[in-house]
Amino acid sequence: AQSVTQLDSHVSVSEGTPVLLRCNYSSSYSPSLFWYVQHPNKGLQLLLKYTSAATLVKGINGFEAEFKKSETSFHLTKPSAHMSDAAEYFCVVSDPGNQFYFGTGTSLTVIP
Amino acid sequence: EAEVAQSPRYKITEKSQAVAFWCDPISGHATLYWYRQILGQGPELLVQFQDESVVDDSQLPKDRFSAERLKGVDSTLKIQPAELGDSAMYLCASSNHRVSDYNEQFFGPGTRLTVL
Numbered sequence: 298a299q300s301v302t303q304l305d306s307h308v309s310v311s312e313g314t315p316v317l318l319r320c321n322y323s324s325s326y327s328p329s330l331f332w333y334v335q336h337p338n339k340g341l342q343l344l345l346k347y348t349s350a351a352t353l354v355k356g357i358n359g360f361e362a363e364f365k366k367s368e369t370s371f372h373l374t375k376p377s378a379h380m381s382d383a384a385e386y387f388c389v390v391s392d393p394g395n396q397f398y399f400g401t402g403t404s405l406t407v408i409p
Numbered sequence: 410e411a412e413v414a415q416s417p418r419y420k421i422t423e424k425s426q427a428v429a430f431w432c433d434p435i436s437g438h439a440t441l442y443w444y445r446q447i448l449g450q451g452p453e454l455l456v457q458f459q460d461e462s463v464v465d466d467s468q469l470p471k472d473r474f475s476a477e478r479l480k481g482v483d484s485t486l487k488i489q490p491a492e493l494g495d496s497a498m499y500l501c502a503s504s505n506h507r508v509s510d511y512n513e514q515f516f517g518p519g520t521r522l523t524v525l
Contacts (some may be wrong), residue, residue, distance in 0.1 A: 322411060331513060333516075338498075338519075338521065339516045339518055340413070340415075340500060340516035340517050340519050341452070341500070341502075341514075341516040343513045346513055387451055387452075394464070394465075395440065396454060396465065397442075397454070397514060399451030399452050399453075400423065400451055401450060401451050402449075402450070402451050
């Protein structure tokens with residue numbers, strides 16, 4: 298079975314400081330993992346994906362994530378937060394049928 | 410850049426009324442998904458289509474919800490009758506999924522439903 302746990306429901310950072318959003322996964326298969334971002338009243342936008350290539354994945358807007366099999370983690374990071382990063386972030390694991398299993402989301406607040 | 414289209418963006422209805430949502434996936438995407446997202450939660454899959462066929466509708470409340478994708482392109486999700494608990498964001502997504510690949514899903518802007 299596939300599942301995702303996002304360890305923090307809310308994260309607050311100051312503008313210009315690093316961002317860390319934590320995600321642990323469970324999968325019966327070699328997983329594909331994704332991070333999506335959702336701004337208020339908008340659809341979901343793909344930030345990055347891991348599909349068994351390089352374990353350090355770079356995405357859009359300066360975000361990156363590292364796949365750690367031994368820790369079953371796929372944490373999202375960014376060196377310097379921008380005000381426009383304030384949004385809801387979802388970690389997702391997919392199964393071979395391409396069904397997505399979403400975490401409960403992490404709300405990121407960026408303080409000016 | 411191609412996008413998933415949804416309409417309407419917002420819908421307000423009274424309970425016991427019928428509502429319908431429309432989705433047009435990215436051209437060429439054979440797989441289409443409908444999700445329901447309750448405020449403060451992650452999206453939950455309602456139904457998955459591969460071309461015009463339903464792959465998974467195990468979480469679709471079939472007593473009141475129906476979905477179709479007659480020509481394997483655009484899709485309609487209907488609720489009849491609507492209940493207060495149906496208030497949520499309804500998201501449509503599409504992917505260019507093949508059996509052996511893992512592909513990202515592309516999401517539309519969603520339809521925000523409010524049932525009064």
